[in-house]
Amino acid sequence: MKKNNKNNWWRGIPRNLFFALALFVGFFILLQQLTDYSRHITTISYTAFLDKVAADQVSKVYVAGQDVRGLLKDGSQFETVISTQDSVWDLLTAHQVEVIVANTSSAINIWYILPFLLFLLVIGFGVMMIIRQSRGSGGGGGGNIFSMGKSKAKMFMPSTIKETFASVAGATEAKEELLDIIDFLRNPKKYKRLGAKITRGVLLVGEPGNGKTLLARAVAGEANCPFFSTSGSDFIEVFVGVGAARVRDLFAQARKNAPSILFIDEIDAVGRQRGSGMGGGHDEREQTLNQLLTEMDGFETTHAPVIVLAATNRPDVLDKALLRPGRFDRRVDVPYPDLTSREAILRLHAGDVKLDTISVDLKRVAQGTPGFSGADLANLINEGAIIAAKQNKDLIDVKDLEEARDKMILGKETKTMMLTLEDRTLTAYHEAGHALMGLLQPIEANPLYKVTIIPRGKTLGTTHSLPEREKYTQTKDEMLADVMVSLGGRAAEELIFNKYTTGAYSDLKAASQVVRNMICYYGMSDNLGPIIYSQSQYEYQYSQKTAESIDEEVRVITQQCYEKTVAILQVNRDKLEKLAQALLEKETMFAAEIYALLGIEPRAEHRF
Numbered sequence: 222m223k224k225n226n227k228n229n230w231w232r233g234i235p236r237n238l239f240f241a242l243a244l245f246v247g248f249f250i251l252l253q254q255l256t257d258y259s260r261h262i263t264t265i266s267y268t269a270f271l272d273k274v275a276a277d278q279v280s281k282v283y284v285a286g287q288d289v290r291g292l293l294k295d296g297s298q299f300e301t302v303i304s305t306q307d308s309v310w311d312l313l314t315a316h317q318v319e320v321i322v323a324n325t326s327s328a329i330n331i332w333y334i335l336p337f338l339l340f341l342l343v344i345g346f347g348v349m350m351i352i353r354q355s356r357g358s359g360g361g362g363g364g365n366i367f368s369m370g371k372s373k374a375k376m377f378m379p380s381t382i383k384e385t386f387a388s389v390a391g392a393t394e395a396k397e398e399l400l401d402i403i404d405f406l407r408n409p410k411k412y413k414r415l416g417a418k419i420t421r422g423v424l425l426v427g428e429p430g431n432g433k434t435l436l437a438r439a440v441a442g443e444a445n446c447p448f449f450s451t452s453g454s455d456f457i458e459v460f461v462g463v464g465a466a467r468v469r470d471l472f473a474q475a476r477k478n479a480p481s482i483l484f485i486d487e488i489d490a491v492g493r494q495r496g497s498g499m500g501g502g503h504d505e506r507e508q509t510l511n512q513l514l515t516e517m518d519g520f521e522t523t524h525a526p527v528i529v530l531a532a533t534n535r536p537d538v539l540d541k542a543l544l545r546p547g548r549f550d551r552r553v554d555v556p557y558p559d560l561t562s563r564e565a566i567l568r569l570h571a572g573d574v575k576l577d578t579i580s581v582d583l584k585r586v587a588q589g590t591p592g593f594s595g596a597d598l599a600n601l602i603n604e605g606a607i608i609a610a611k612q613n614k615d616l617i618d619v620k621d622l623e624e625a626r627d628k629m630i631l632g633k634e635t636k637t638m639m640l641t642l643e644d645r646t647l648t649a650y651h652e653a654g655h656a657l658m659g660l661l662q663p664i665e666a667n668p669l670y671k672v673t674i675i676p677r678g679k680t681l682g683t684t685h686s687l688p689e690r691e692k693y694t695q696t697k698d699e700m701l702a703d704v705m706v707s708l709g710g711r712a713a714e715e716l717i718f719n720k721y722t723t724g725a726y727s728d729l730k731a732a733s734q735v736v737r738n739m740i741c742y743y744g745m746s747d748n749l750g751p752i753i754y755s756q757s758q759y760e761y762q763y764s765q766k767t768a769e770s771i772d773e774e775v776r777v778i779t780q781q782c783y784e785k786t787v788a789i790l791q792v793n794r795d796k797l798e799k800l801a802q803a804l805l806e807k808e809t810m811f812a813a814e815i816y817a818l819l820g821i822e823p824r825a826e827h828r829f
Contacts, residue, residue, distance in 0.1 A: 391562025427555030453490030464509030632678020654713025
């Protein structure tokens with residue numbers, strides 16, 4: 222690998238500079254020699270020449286027409302111009318001077334020719350390098366001034382695209398939306414015979430890691446057509462007009478290979494709302510966007526079957542002209558996977574590793590990963606494989622996957638943190654308060670999974686809940702129950718130790734946010750009514766007086782929940798003490814152990 226990098230370096234600009242420098246040095250040395258040669262030749266008059274011949278000081282002369290270059294007997298050289306009289310030749314013969322006569326038609330001094338030839342060689346080398354670079358030797362089409370307007374998109378032929386919809390687990394609704402595109406690319410006559418026009422563009426919208434790019438490649442693989450892949454940032458260049466030229470070149474290539482799919486990742490880099498830049502309507506990004514709009518649905522629209530797929534996680538910043546019908550006709554949402562999709566994604570990636578299928582229940586693993594993207598789930602399997610490999614295991618078991626999940630959510634286990642007995646005891650009661658409030662709530666949002674007081678990341682302990690199903694709505698009672706579970710740790714500290722610690726910061730933050738959402742977004746306040754008090758970018762949609770009322774309502778509801786939490790733990794203090802002491806001994810306890818320890822019968826839906 223290192224050898225290839227070395228060769229690439231040698232073949233690049235440094236090699237050209239080396240050759241140019243070598244030619245320059247050679248040219249300089251040749252000029253130096255020519256200068257030295259001419260410096261030792263003395264120009265004399267015709268009379269002085271005759272006097273030196275008569276005095277027997279000349280040993281040899283070189284005659285080219287009337288130009289004479291001679292050598293004196295003392296070793297010095299001279300040059301002069303003579304007449305064509307025969308007496309000159311008689312004088313040279315009389316004094317036994319060696320005469321060499323050259324043909325004037327071919328008498329060209331090599332010392333004068335070499336610099337000119339070397340100069341032509343340098344110029345030719347420079348021209349050759351420019352032509353070579355202009356043909357794409359820079360790689361990517363934009364590495365030099367001649368190919369700057371060429372598109373940087375990579376073209377993938379159908380034989381090189383291995384992804385199909387079978388490669389994409391979950392995203393059922395998104396795949397159904399994209400089936401129309403595939404069917405049109407496979408059978409365009411089926412739609413054209415009825416006058417139907419296929420969608421020109423499809424915008425894939427979703428958070429990072431949910432498979433937008435993979436879906437685009439799967440569409441190309443299913444349709445069995447050329448696939449052009451580029452990024453929004455590839456169009457933008459420091460020179461004005463380059464981006465628009467690259468857009469034209471990209472669409473020209475796509476139409477040349479039609480039917481084809483053109484995929485633009487992170488289109489928000491070039492498709493942002495116009496008029497928001499420092500350069501007004503004439504800056505590079507806006508010119509590039511204007512060209513993109515024209516290519517997708519402009520006056521000179523062609524009928525070549527080219528489908529434009531674009532991906533973004535910021536659809537709110539895109540220009541409205543880009544989203545109108547005729548350009549991006551469809552918006553396909555690619556959300557975080559639900560429980561069924563997470564299980565399917567886990568099974569897909571688990572097929573690439575050696576998994577202990579007896580001990581690992583992937584459905585249960587999927588239940589414990591709400592909010593995970595497809596990339597997160599792939600990383601979960603990979604992290605589990607790494608953990609198992611470090612322990613020299615033959616198979617990946619459930620403990621490896623749990624450790625991988627905890628590491629991704631909370632961070633790596635902090636083995637070097639030396640906690641005092643007081644700190645461990647405080648953490649045990651804090652986590653016991655959370656767990657007990659989760660068990661004693663008349664309405665539980667999520668069933669308890671495990672409790673641990675092992676430090677991990679920035680936390681000294683954690684109480685895990687495992688959702689048994691996907692929830693798309695929440696009642697007011699369920700949200701209040703979540704608030705009381707969050708306040709359970711702080712309430713336990715006050716009840717047992719009669720003091721407050723900073724360990725409840727994240728719990729108080731989560732509880733306050735839930736209460737504020739209840740009031741401002743869900744209309745769940747009896748005093749403020751069913752009204753939404755929203756806010757945009759640093760701009761509140763209500764008065765200062767209303768803001769004060771909201772703050773007071775948040776305080777009142779949170780305080781009421783806290784007082785109820787303290788009261789419940791006070792009644793069940795014996796269970797709190799028992800659970801905290803058990804945590805001090807075992808450090809980690811699962812739900813089944815806690816139910817058995819406290820003598821609480823779990824609800825039927827909590828049994829997995």
